[in-house]
Amino acid sequence: MNRKRQIAISLSAALLSGVVVYGVYLLQLRQIRLEETVQVVAPKQFVPAGSTLERGMLTEVSLPRSAVTKNMVTRAADVVGMQTHAPLGTLEPILDWKVDRYPLLPRPGEATFQIPREYVKSVSNGIRAGEGFSSTFRLRRGPPGNCSARPSSSRRSRRRATRKSTTRKIRT
Template sequence: MNRRKQLAISLCAAVMSGLLVYGVYLLQLKQIKLEETVKVVVPKRFVPVGTILTADDLKTISLPRGAVGAQTVTSVAEAVGMEAAVPLGGEEPLLSWKLDKYRLLPQADEATFQIPRAYVKSISNGIRAGDEVLVYLSGESELAPSHRLFEGEIVVAAVKTAANLEIDDPKNPNLLSMAQGDKESMYASRRDANGAIDSINLNLTESEWLTLDTVCKGGTAKLIIAFQASSIGEKGEGS
């Protein structure tokens, strides 16, 4: 009886030892797998150019460490709020050069429109590419009273001089200062610009453009485009 008991104990010990060895083997395999792969960010689906990325657009997958370059985005937080500067393929590793922090390009439902000079009554001289502006309608009759044309802010794609040059301070570019979050340099670049605004390009949805064109083409109402100083702070603080 004691012999059977000893055999049973020995058998159980052997089984437990085998399970322990197998468990250690599985843990080692998992550790090796973790060391050989890196989590990278990919879009869940195709993303059109101009789309502002949200957490719902992104996920992470594992890739071999050797396939991950210096520009590969590895954190979802790094990509959220950025703009797709080029179309992004679904499940393709996200690269930093494909993203833009500032919305100079129109979003997915927008296009860039050059506003006809005849439509504009005044443009604030402080406006630069990348700013968010307020658009008002200045009516010349009681039937078309002055009012704010669009509730939201509109992104400026470009502001040009009569010589078709982008208005900026060549020695201290506004967009460079914006990217660096340097509000003092941004303010200085607006003071030392290279010309007066002759034309302005705005990023508008189709309905916004049609509304603007409808109210202005008759010539009885014109636009007043105002600079919103808070856009400097918002962009600078978000860097």
């Protein structure tokens, strides 16, 4: 009986030590994989330009550390709610220049407006269609529904309006 008990204890100890060795082996493999790869954010499916990114549209992809660049997004929370400037392919790592908080197109409930050419006194020849420029305008209110945007003229109004200056693209 004593002999059978020793054999059972020896077999169970050998089995437990084998499980511990295998567990340590798996942990080491996992650690090596984590050190060699980096998780970056990518869309689950094709996303066209102008789309607003939502959490359900994103997933994380493992890339080799040598393939990851500084402008790749590593946290999904950083891009949720942003709008895409360029189309994003399926499982393509999202680059920070392809998304922006400021949308290209107006959101629902927003509108665009054009400034009549006669309101613009002088435009430099160095500005071409599609380039951004900064301008300051003051709204003059007339009768209801008749508001017009005119360039601000006085120094005081320029200082006040400068806080509200925006950058727009020129279209021809």
